[in-house]
Amino acid sequence: MPESQPNADGSAAVSLESLLAGMRVVSLPMTVRFRGITEREAALLPIGDRWVEWSPFLEYEAPEASRWLRAALTTFDTPSAPLRDRVPVNATLPAVPADQAVQVLERYGRWRTVKIKVAERGQRLDDDVARVRAVRERFPEARIRIDANGGWDLDQAETALRTLEPFGLEYAEQPVAQLHDLVTLRTRFDRIPIAADESVRKAEDPLRVARMGAADIVVVKVQPLGGVSAALDTVVASGLPAVVSSALDTSVGLAAGVQLAARLPSLDYDCGLSTGALLGGDVVRRRLLPEWDGDAAVLPVTQPEVDEGLLDEFAAADERQQHWRQRLIDCWPLAQAV
Ligand SMILES: [Mg+2]
Incomplete structure (x- = not known):
């Protein structure tokens, strides 16, 4: 080559x-x-x-x-140098039945923040409430955030947030799909911060979210935003706190996410980069899996070494x-x- x-x-x-x-x-x-x-x-x-x-x-x-x-x-x-050598990360809980929630979370080892998927197609709010309750009861100190992937309409989102609020939510990610609904939801419901994900990464103009006042937090992913440098530019231009997330990447993609998170001017929230725990295999021997550093689950800033034997396997x-x-x-x- x-x-x-x-x-x-x-x-x-x-x-x-x-x-x-x-x-x-x-x-x-x-x-x-x-x-x-x-x-x-x-x-x-x-x-x-x-x-x-x-x-x-x-x-x-x-x-x-x-x-x-x-x-x-x-x-x-990656034009700038990293500002930190490790990045705190959250566990991610898919929309599994409530009685499986704790078992799935054990795959992450020790963590302090969890993102719980809600509003899954084919499920009801009761399923979401049961899942969030199961996590809250087992982990009373956890920072819990939810991600609806835009699955609710405005009324459903309002009902859901009021129902879930007593469990203590760090923020709600993309509760509704449309930008104007995010704006309305923020005006009607000011007790839970709103994060935008799809409205950033699938938009023609990822900064429209910030200009319209549609979110308190932006979720950014390296691949959909066109790279580490482009994603960094988007975050800085938005003027909002950012959460770097993965898209079920291998350790190679996760490492790029860590490179981005390590360069954010400020890192106020744990990042969604521990999804390697949801994979039963990888393309590197030293996988990017979260480790507890005494304060948070973290990932190191590293250059992954792809193993060609694993590419074959x-x-x-x-x-x-x-x-x-x-x-x-x-x-x-x-x-x-x-
Ligand atoms: Mg999301």
Whole structure:
């Protein structure tokens, strides 16, 4: 593989041909069903002598997936130095039945903050309340935040937040999908901070959230926002506190998230980067899994070392490799044009 120097804009000087020749797609088993999936497919792309992750979810079309590709190509474009050598992280609890909640959380080891998924399709508010209650009863000191992924309408969100408020919530993430509903919810309900996630990462203009006063906190992810540097710019321009999260990344993607979090001007909230605990396999031997440092569960700022034996072990089927090759071909011109 030839050495590559970055382009003037920070993107990696690589060719589509070299990426197609070296791309490896893995299918990692998950320890618990999350986002409706039990296996996580991710592509690892060779850039210079390193690997970067490109893992848009399978249902994403080329315009969205190409932004994730842009992020992969700019992974090593990190202009500023890290401000910290470790990053506090939260546990993430999928929308599992309440009686499984504690067992799933044990996978994370010790933690002080948990994000609980709510408003899952096919479930009712009673299910969410039971899940939150189970966690609160078992962990009375925990910082609990919820994430509805925009699954409620305005009235449902208001009812849900009033019902869940007594459990003590750090914040509510994307309770409703629409920006104007977020604005309305904030005016009607000022006791729980509102965080925006999809309204940032899926928006044409990720800063509209801040300009409209639609959130107290922005959730940022490296791949959807086009890379570490672009995500950092978004946070600074928003003027809001930020929570860096993952998208069920391998340790390679998680490490990029840690690089971003380590560069935020201030880090007021634990980051959603411990989702490696939901994966039953990875592409590095020294996985990025949270460790308790006496105060919080943390991840170190590291450069992950991909193990090619693990790329073989978890290699996706030939037909899936072919699918991703075509995906890369489709996304390549769009990633250049972003
Ligand atoms: Mg979210």
